[in-house]
Amino acid sequence: MGDSTRTSEFIGLPLQVESQDGATADEVVATGRLTDTRYRVLLSPGFYRGIAAGDEIEYDKISKSARVVTRGGNIAIQLFHEGIPGEVINSFKAMSVRIGGRVDGELDSLVVLTFPAKIGFPAIESLMATLPERGVEWEYGNVYDQDGEPIGWWE
Incomplete structure (x- = not known):
């Protein structure tokens, strides 16, 4: 077997x-x-x-x-962007890797990131706050259920 x-x-x-x-x-x-x-x-x-x-x-x-x-212990992030300069996105991806994340996929207006849950939500949210407010939307891919309630698997 x-x-x-x-x-x-x-x-x-x-x-x-x-x-x-x-x-x-x-x-x-x-x-x-x-x-x-x-x-x-x-x-x-x-x-x-x-x-x-x-x-x-x-x-x-x-x-x-x-x-x-x-659960594998990872947090997925789906980052949608429009009109953001490439150098800003590249810098953001490099910062993501520096704090322990990785880039799992990318399209013209989408970056998919994976972070170990041990990094913590405050560190992830601080990183996301470095992006411009305009032209950026992001969401956790595996943190909330369909009703917007936290799943809680990381606790």
Whole structure:
């Protein structure tokens, strides 16, 4: 019997996301297979909410959804920006890495970050406060439920 904590292959899982206007699309999330239905998230997603890198998930291929089985101890940040100079974004990413985070993905107007929860919310929020107020929106990807209530997994 194999070790269920090790990933055996890279799998891009399609997870369904819904926009504010109700349109749906699939985000392919980088995972490693643990069993037939369990996967470890390798990179925090840019749009799918509720999971972060390091989480072990149970995947439902019919609904294209994930249920967290074990939290990996990481906080996902989804940073959307418009009209922000590239040097500001590059400096911000470098600061993120200096405090212990990592950049898991990037599009023209999106940066996906992962931070170990041990860094703490005050440090993350102080970092986010270094960005311009205009043209920037960010959110925690795996801290709140659908009703906006804290999930509390980090306590």
